[in-house]
Structures are given as structure tokens and as C-alpha cells.
Amino acid sequence: TVQECKDFIKEGLRISELYNVPIYVHVTTRLCHSYGILEYGTIESINNEGRFQKDSKRFVNTLSKAMANQRKYFDLISQFAKNRKLFYLLNKVKTFKSERNQLKKEDPNIGVITSGICYSYVIQACNKLKINPPILKLGLIFPINREEICQFANEHELNKILIIEELEPFIETFSKRVFCNFCDAKRDLEIHGKDYLPNVGELNTDLIMRFFSKFFPIKNKELLEDVKKKEDILKEVLPQLPIREPTFCPGCQYRPIFYELKKVVDKISEETGIEFIYGGDISCSTLAEAYPYQMIDWVVCMSAGIGIANGMAHVIDPKKQKLITFIGDSTFFHTGIQPLLNAIKNNIDITIIIFNNYWTAMTGQQETIDTPRDFITHFGEKSKTEKVRIDLIGMLEGLKLENLIVTGSYDLAKLERIFSNILVKKGPKIIVINEECALEKKRRLRREDKKSASNKKTEIYYQITDSCVKCNECIEYLGCPAINAIYVDEPLDTIQEERELKYYIDQTRCIPKVCPGICQSTCKNYAIKKTIINP
Numbered sequence: 080t081v082q083e084c085k086d087f088i089k090e091g092l093r094i095s096e097l098y099n100v101p102i103y104v105h106v107t108t109r110l111c112h113s114y115g116i117l118e119y120g121t122i123e124s125i126n127n128e129g130r131f132q133k134d135s136k137r138f139v140n141t142l143s144k145a146m147a148n149q150r151k152y153f154d155l156i157s158q159f160a161k162n163r164k165l166f167y168l169l170n171k172v173k174t175f176k177s178e179r180n181q182l183k184k185e186d187p188n189i190g191v192i193t194s195g196i197c198y199s200y201v202i203q204a205c206n207k208l209k210i211n212p213p214i215l216k217l218g219l220i221f222p223i224n225r226e227e228i229c230q231f232a233n234e235h236e237l238n239k240i241l242i243i244e245e246l247e248p249f250i251e252t253f254s255k256r257v258f259c260n261f262c263d264a265k266r267d268l269e270i271h272g273k274d275y276l277p278n279v280g281e282l283n284t285d286l287i288m289r290f291f292s293k294f295f296p297i298k299n300k301e302l303l304e305d306v307k308k309k310e311d312i313l314k315e316v317l318p319q320l321p322i323r324e325p326t327f328c329p330g331c332q333y334r335p336i337f338y339e340l341k342k343v344v345d346k347i348s349e350e351t352g353i354e355f356i357y358g359g360d361i362s363c364s365t366l367a368e369a370y371p372y373q374m375i376d377w378v379v380c381m382s383a384g385i386g387i388a389n390g391m392a393h394v395i396d397p398k399k400q401k402l403i404t405f406i407g408d409s410t411f412f413h414t415g416i417q418p419l420l421n422a423i424k425n426n427i428d429i430t431i432i433i434f435n436n437y438w439t440a441m442t443g444q445q446e447t448i449d450t451p452r453d454f455i456t457h458f459g460e461k462s463k464t465e466k467v468r469i470d471l472i473g474m475l476e477g478l479k480l481e482n483l484i485v486t487g488s489y490d491l492a493k494l495e496r497i498f499s500n501i502l503v504k505k506g507p508k509i510i511v512i513n514e515e516c517a518l519e520k521k522r523r524l525r526r527e528d529k530k531s532a533s534n535k536k537t538e539i540y541y542q543i544t545d546s547c548v549k550c551n552e553c554i555e556y557l558g559c560p561a562i563n564a565i566y567v568d569e570p571l572d573t574i575q576e577e578r579e580l581k582y583y584i585d586q587t588r589c590i591p592k593v594c595p596g597i598c599q600s601t602c603k604n605y606a607i608k609k610t611i612i613n614p
């Protein structure tokens with residue numbers, strides 16, 4: 080649960096301090112996307128001054144000390160595994176049967192072992208199917224206490240255990256080993272899990288209901304039929320639904336870059352036959368993998384865009400293929416500097432585009448090392464604490480590169496000149512796109528606007544006029560989601576092909592104070608007009 084996420088981190092830190100071991104808290108995607116009401120407890124203040132305790136035996140891991148430390152670590156882990164207190168602190172046994180203290184004849188003596196978010200699915204499935212198996216919910220999945228697992232099976236007189244976990248059969252493999260080798264009374268216990276459940280993707284309540292139905296007598300058969308029906312309908316309907324490609328936010332500063340880059344690259348490819356290869360990275364720019372840009376050829380991990388391109392450059396023929404890689408500013412500071420230096424040192428033929436948007440936008444607008452200090456506000460006040468800023472451009476200028484270009488995002492003509500000129504050059508080329516994340520800029524300007532004393536607020540509107548010939552340049556090839564189409568009012572019985580479409584800009588999504596009308600620059604028919612009120 081969300082509460083456990085918080086509690087386990089606190090508990091993990093405490094145990095780590097107590098036993099001198101690293102604790103990993105593993106969270107799954109669904110849990111990361113969950114929210115709930117939290118009980119905070121008391122927030123303790125730390126008064127003692129931090130002090131490093133010298134301990135070379137522990138911290139200097141040269142050969143003999145490293146081996147001694149490893150031995151110590153394994154001893155600790157086996158002590159951990161036997162620690163009953165720890166087991167009951169982090170793991171929970173939910174036992175309706177033991178509460179009733181007697182087994183009914185029809186009870187099939189089946190127990191469930193699960194962990195994390197899967198526990199919620201198990202509870203939902205049990206409630207829907209009206210079954211009450213004993214459930215062992217593991218909070219600590221490594222090391223697992225052998226004796227306690229055996230006791231769980233013995234106490235509840237189980238002859239089958241169903242293991243519910245996502246991805247790899249970690250608990251299942253461990254449990255099979257324990258019951259086979261260390262639990263004489265339960266050597267013949269049946270264990271099922273990945274023989275029925277998928278080891279790819281997330282689990283859900285429906286999947287678990289179907290799994291349970293193979294083992295438990297289910298009275299309400301209709302419920303399972305409904306699950307099956309739902310699955311069949313989804314199988315049929317999903318392929319027919321229009322694909323919603325992922326895309327950048329309305330007015331996003333990345334959109335004009337990929338729009339213009341695609342045009343220039345297509346032109347160069349047509350003239351020279353050179354194919355461009357695109358190394359992507361963990362960033363909002365990965366959204367360029369989708370239509371209409373389709374300009375990402377791999378995304379692996381942070382900085383693998385430039386990293387992999389470094390190796391690839393040694394084997395591809397530069398007359399036939401050329402490399403472009405994309406990286407955001409936070410990733411660049413995190414792990415991008417090293418592969419960039421490598422590219423320069425080895426004179427790799429590569430164009431590296433660094434998106435300097437000043438925020439770690441994709442993970443929730445955390446500030447980066449390069450965020451201008453006056454952009455950062457805490458509780459509406461300008462930051463007084465964050466004084467040091469590392470200037471990305473200044474740092475790159477220090478490398479004395481022959482081809483370093485710094486530009487903004489919203490001037491398409493300038494971008495065309497830059498890309499046409501630089502992409503055909505040899506060696507390492509760096510283009511820094513210096514433009515704040517449009518979403519964060521919109522919020523920042525709105526906050527500043529609210530504070531402003533002036534009543535005379537400027538309003539800007541971009542609108543599509545009747546001169547629009549529906550060439551689709553703005554709506555499809557630029558692809559700003561603020562541009563939309565509706566059918567003009569017609570009698571409802573008019574057949575779809577004969578109904579008239581009208582293109583319009585959704586004023587609730589357009590951000591004209593941030594995006595200076597990129598759609599207008601793309602419209603060759605001058606069909607998009609700009610209106611300013613209170614200029």
C-alpha cells in the first residue's frame with residue numbers, strides 16, 4: 080500500500096543503521112502510480128551533528144578486507160533470515176481460517192504467498208470469489224525466513240501453495256527450494272505460480288481470479304464468465320480503437336525542433352542518400368519515437384543515446400549513415416558528460432542535441448543543477464537556499480569545440496539554417512537547445528501574473544480562420560494537440576464522408592504566452608491569425 084511505501088522506507092533506514100546492511104525498497108509501476116491517505120506519525124528532528132567514524136576495515140574494500148566484509152555480509156544475511164522479530168515486523172499473515180480455529184471439510188487447504196501490490200489484487204479476488212485462504216504477505220522478500228514459511232504451511236495444514244508475484248518467479252523458486260530441502264513434513268506440497276501466471280507485465284484482479292478458479296471451488300460461476308466475456312470484448316474492440324500516439328504537451332519546446340529537424344534530414348537524405356540514425360535517451364524527447372516524427376531508434380537507459388552512438392560510429396560507413404543523439408539537461412549532468420567527452424576525444428562523427436529545458440520535466444519538474452536560481456520558488460517565494468548553479472553552456476564552451484551551437488526552440492527559419500549547415504559537417508557537433516520546459520514556464524508565468532498589481536493583463540489568441548484549406552500541416556505534421564477538428568453542425572443523419580470538418584485551436588490548451596505561434600509559422604496559407612488584447 081501507499082502507507083507501507085512510506086513506512087517501509089523509514090523501517091528500511093532504521094534496519095540498515097542497526098545492522099550495517101544496505102536495504103533496497105522495491106516499488107512496482109502500479110504502486111508508483113497509486114495515491115492514498117497517509118498517516119505521517121511524528122517527524123523526528125535530528126539534533127546530533129553528523130560525524131564520519133573512521134573504520135577502514137569496513138569502508139576500504141581492498142582485496143583481503145573486501146573478502147572479510149563479504150563473509151560478514153553473508154553471516155548477517157543468514158542471521159536476518161532467522162530473525163523472527165524482523166519477519167513479523169515486515170510480513171503479515173492474514174488467516175481467516177486460524178481465526179475460526181478449525182478447518183471446514185470443504186476447505187481445500189490451499190494457502191497464498193504474495194508480496195507488494197499483488198496483495199491488493201489477491202484480497203480483491205478473494206472478496207469477489209468469496210474465498211478465505213490463509214495469506215502470507217511478504218514485506219521482506221530477501222532474505223526469507225525458511226522456518227516461518229514452513230510454519231505457515233504446517234500451521235494451516237496446507238497441501239498447496241499459490242504464489243502471486245509479478246515478473247520473475249523469485250518467491251516461488253525460493254519457496255520450492257525450502258519445501259523440498261528444509262521442510263520434511265511438506266516435501267510433497269504443490270506450489271503453483273508462473274505455471275499459470277504471466278512473467279511479463281503487470282498482474283491484475285481478473286488474472287488472479289482466473290488463477291484461483293483452477294484450485295478453489297467457486298460457487299459464483301457467473302463472475303468468472305463475466306471476466307472471460309470482458310477479456311473477449313477487449314480482444315475484439317481494442318484493435319479497432321484509434322491509436323492515441325504519445326505526444327508532447329501543447330506548445331512544448333521540443334515539437335518545433337523535431338518538426339524542423341525531420342524536414343532538414345529528409346531533404347539531406349533525398350539529396351545524398353545518407354540515412355540518419357537517432358539515439359534516444361530517458362527524457363520527454365523519447366516521445367519523438369511516435370508519429371509524426373518517428374525519430375528515435377533506441378532508448379535503453381540514461382545516456383545510452385550518446386554512449387551507444389560512440390561505439391556505433393566506429394563501424395558504420397559515414398557516407399551512408401550519420402548519427403544524431405538527443406539528451407536532456409538533467410540526464411546530461413547525471414551521466415551524459417562522460418560519453419560526450421569520449422565522442423570528442425575520439426573525434427566521433429556525431430550530432431549531439433542537448434535539450435536544456437532547466438527542469439527534470441518527465442519525473443515531475445524537479446530542478447536541475449542548471450535551473451536559473453530565480454526560476455526556483457519554494458512555497459511561492461524565490462529560492463534563498465539554492466545559490467550555486469552550474470552553467471551548462473559555460474561548461475561546454477570550456478571544451479573549445481569547433482562546432483558548438485546554442486539556440487532557442489521557436490524560430491523555425493533559424494533552426495532550418497542551423498540543421499542544414501551542421502548536420503553535413505564531420506566530427507562531433509553539439510547543438511544546445513536553450514528553452515525552458517513550456518509546461519513549467521506556463522505555471523511560472525501564471526504565478527507571476529497573479530502576483531502582478533496591474534489590472535491591464537495582456538491576452539494573446541491564435542485562431543484558425545476560414546482561409547484554412549485543411550492541408551493538415553499544423554494538425555498532423557506539427558501535431559500540436561491544441562489544434563483540433565470538429566464537424567460543423569449538420570443534420571445528424573448526414574453520412575460521415577459528407578459532413579464538413581472545421582479546424583480550430585482549443586484556447587484552453589494553447590499556451591500563447593509561452594509558444595509564440597509555431598503553428599502560425601508552419602501555415603503556408605496564412606490561415607492562422609494572432610490577436611493581442613491589451614498589448
Ligand code: SF4
Nearest residue numbers: 330559589594596598
Ligand atoms: S500557438 Fe499553436 S503551436 Fe503554439 S500552443 Fe498554441 S496551437 Fe499549439
Ligand code: SF4
Nearest residue numbers: 547548550551553602
Ligand atoms: S496549416 Fe494552415 S491551412 Fe493547413 S490545416 Fe493548418 S491552418 Fe489550415
